[in-house]
Amino acid sequence: MELLGPFRKIIHVDMDAFYASVAQLDNPELIGKAIAVGGSAERGVVSAASYEARKFGVKSAMSSFLAKQKCPHLIFVKTDFERYKEISQRIRAIFYEYTDLVEPLSLDEAYLDVTENKKGNLSASLIAVEIRKRIYDEIGLRASAGISINKFIAKVASDINKPNGQKTINPEEVIEFLAALPVNKFYGVGKVTTAKMYNLGIFTGNDLKKKPLEELMKLFGKSGAHYYHIVRGIHNSAVKPNRIRKSIAAERTFSENISSEIFMIERLEQIAEELERRMKKTDTKGKTITLKIKYSDFTQQTRSKTMPHFMQAKKEFFPVVSELLYQQKITNSVRLLGLSFGNLDTEEVLPFWVQLKFDF
Known part of the structure; x- marks a missing residue:
């Protein structure tokens, strides 16, 4: 089976160990050392780890205690989101010199549609090389990239030659590439789904492709249709330059667990000020x-309330926070509290995209 054009040129740029690399950029003494961003040697959670730390099994979302056990010489550094945002904006400024169709996924990764670009460069692969070189020369950080005909394949490709590399999946290579790809490498297929697929004898894209649409939908619901199409190289989600923020949050992990609701209210006051x-x-x-x-045993609970009107000021929403805290008695000590706003007053922007025949 051969995919029919016209195709788009999509680049997925992913910064290498972004938070850790920023720490090493700002403090050259950390270069080449195993570092963890966030948490501390005693408690907390790792936000990111350098590649030197990853070799010992340290990874994001791991408890600091376990990370230190895996890597006794691990160095903990504090997060600095203002600095990350500053550098992220400089990186995006480079992206916008090539195309206005930039869809940030987070501070450290983004999709770029360069089908038509400001440089008039017909090669998406060469554009990716140039962007990565500029990020290193102008900012001092390394990035990896994936290039292909849609966002899904570009995202998968960007992980293949990490760190500091890139991979292009040309249109004529897409079907063969997806057929050989292990299902756990499919972006969006997590550990639970991978285990379920393994139990069904689905280990590669080729195995997945053998399953009819009806069977996949019966097994995986709506996601089944998604799997059916992506393994055939079909993924029509456009690069959305106006990504909609769905929530805004602030949270804090405490150096010591707290069990008094009075102390919790005091901490929530501070978190609410940051959220505001x-x-x-x-x-x-x-x-x-x-x-x-989040309790001391790492179990987690959320309590929400939707108001009839939009709020922004702490004085408006904090009474709701107090109500949520006292809604149910706290029966365990608490290690983390967080507040977030959803159902925001952002307006959805309709996606725009173009398709042209091109050479990679």
């Missing part, structure tokens, strides 16, 4: 306030 700052900075209001509670 973030809401004002993004000129955003929301209707749904959510309280996140």
Whole structure:
């Protein structure tokens, strides 16, 4: 089976160990060392790890205690989101010199549609090389990239030659590439789904492709249709330059567990002030306030309430926070509290895309 054009040129740029690399950029003494961003040697959670730390099994979302056990010489550094945002903006400024069709996924990765680009360069692969070189020369950080006909394949490809590499999947290579790809490498297929697929004898894209649409939908619901199409190279989601923010949050992990609700209210006051700052900075209001509670045994609970009107100021929403806290008695000590706003007053922007025949 051969895919029929016209095709788009999509680049997925993914910064290499972004938070850790920024720490090493700002403190050259950390270069080449195993570092973890976030947490501490005693408690907390790792936000990111350098490649030197990853060799010992340290990874994001791991407890700091376990990370230190795996890598006794691990160095913990504090997060600095203002710095990350500053560098992220500089990186995106480079992207926008090539195309206005930039869809950020986070501070450290983005999709670029360069089907038609400001440089008039017909090769998406050469554009990716140039962008990665500029990021290193102008900022001092390394990036990897994936290039292909749609976002899904570009995202998968960007992980193949990490760190500091890139991979192009040309249109004529897509079907063969997907057929040989292990299902656990399919972007969006997590551990639970991978295990389920393994139990069904689905280990590669070729195995997945043998399953009819009806069977996949019966097994995986709506996701079944998604799997059916992506393994055939069909993924029509456009690069959306105006990504909609769905929530804004602030949270804090405590150096010592707290069990008194009075102390929790004091901490929530501080978190609410930070949330208000973030809401004002993004000129955003929301209707749904959510309280996140993580207990000392790492179990987690959320409590939410939707109001009839949009809110932004702490004085408006904090009474709701108090109500949520006292909604149910706290029966265990707490290690983390967080607040988030959902149901925001952002307007959806209709996607725009173009398709042209091109050479990679």
